[in-house]
Amino acid sequence: MRSRRLWGFVSHQCRSHETKLSGLSSEKDKRLIDVHTHVLPRRYMAFLAKQGISRPQRLPPPSDAPPGNRMTPWSDSAEDVDMRINLMDHAGVRQHILSPTFAPYLEDKAAAATAARLVNREIAALVVKKPDRFRSFASLPLPHIDEALAEIDYAFDVFGMDGATIQCFVGNRSATDPLFEPVYAELNRRGAVLFLHPCVNGLCSKFVNDPSLELSLGPPLEDTVIAVHYMISTIPNRYRNLKIIIPHLAGGLAMLLRRLDNQLPLVASLAEPPSITARRMWYDSCCHGSSAAMNAAIEAFGADRIVLGSDYPFLTPHETYGETIGFLARLGLSDSALELVLRGNAEALLRQERRPSAEPACFRAAP
Template identity: 30%
Template sequence: MRRFRVDLHAHHIPPVYREALRRVGATRIAGAPLPSWTPPAAMRFMDRYGIQAQVVSISEPGVERFAPDDAIAVARRVNASSRDLVDAYPTRFGALALLPLADIDAAVAEIAHALDELGLDGVGLPASFQGRSIGDPAFGPILAELDRRGAYVFVHPAAPGPDDRPGLALPVFLNEFMFDTTRAVTALLLSGAFARHPDIRWQFAHAGAAAPALSERLAAYAERSGGPAARAEVARALAGLHYDTAGAPAPPTVAALREVAPLQHIVFGSDWPFGQALLLTAGDPQPELSQSFTAAERRAIERDHAFRLVPRLARALGAA
């Protein structure tokens, strides 16, 4: 199968990270066992689904389980391994930096290290970290640094802890993941963070979860305190974000997304290896997209739009 897709929502679990998790006793992610991951397995997956390249990031639980000093060292090692991955397969992988969020100064320093010295393609951020929303002012210095660099930032949900959700007999990743992303978009929106950091190129996982569908609710709320200008800002900010299709190719989800975002801001994501469960046959990874998009639109979503976020990959693939 011809490989043309560029996958902007995919994860890696490098040996240094798996080992660090094992040391702190973390063997399950959002209630599920940690899947296996190797570069050859990732490329076999890509070949099965016509994917030319993946931009990988660390998923759950990020650096949440590590002591602050340990987190700094783990992030440093993971980012070095990401650089090695991209060096080894420059046309098959891109990579996003992992930040040691428990220490704001160290996180800001790691942004410089990962982007300037390692040349990684952007930064991965969790929607919340240790129970605190990424929209919390405490993370302001990190966003300011990312804005200064015009960085590509991918926001992925984190599983809310047992104190931050009802004790339901449902997998945490099913709904609570989505709520985490929705809360992050809302917090960043209502705190003015999107407006304050206009040069960050944001991508939100899973089509922004419920944020696009609830945009009217958010706009009505914003308007109550800030008038029509605040309502307009909600629309403007949501239209400025990028959204990936991982786990979200269904027509109702896409319909909500298209109400708030231009086509050019929709990018393809597989969520591999976690999204494995949804891929039962080889070939088209998200056939449902064809219910919402023409063939030309699909091609743009599944390839071209990614290059605005990851220009290095565009150059490596001769698409720039």
């Protein structure tokens, strides 16, 4: 019964996609790369539960919920993976770059290292099974530097992961805290992609969290603040081989660059104007279908700095996956700009093809 209901939901998503999406359905166009997609490895979540970690999270609704109110299931079960691939096919998306939503940021070093290895192994196992459809970003056991550096080595060299992901804030530290300099240095040495993601802490502000705005308003605020932190830290300027992706078009950054050029030098010692530093980073396209936000970002950053990102599956209760992808084709962008956003920029960032060097048994080992 569950399978019938779930596949009914897929049919709803695909039918809606077919009526909304245009220009991306030919075989030639089925090469899109979505850099901002999430997976919920079941063993990893079970491990976190054993550590006593409980935090608000949006899990898939009951299988009998109406299709229009459902979020696509996103675990690593075979059924959920098949559903994901079906939706990818209908949206013309070739690959998902997978990352978890919950970082392995545990106080105990050993537990954090175990959690990071577990989530990376579980996600890498999906990539091994479907290497043409999935790639992945490695999670790091921050704030523990030695353990994080060891995990970079293992995740890149053994699991063949394509980059790393760090949350905008690690506990009470910014992702740009000087403590993390060795991590940036190593990722830069490798010419790696670093994908940022909000931790949904509402910037630790009662003005965001008390009205329960940490999910609706908090993430774009985090994105904006961390982008400015990168400007102040000069990390993008000092680590030129590091490819930083900030999600959700970096919140409100596009409309703030002129203001930051004028006023940020008054309070910080910068390597260059913020508008220049902004173009040393990349930004994913997840903006809940806002043409105003996307056009502002392209004007501010350039089409060569925008990559396709859906935040899969978090928009699926509100629109189909095909609609999330397809709105970009309706913005009136030039063919060359659309090509860059939908695949060209991501292909350039991920041009270093990685493949796991481990035997399959590595992915079945106990953490």
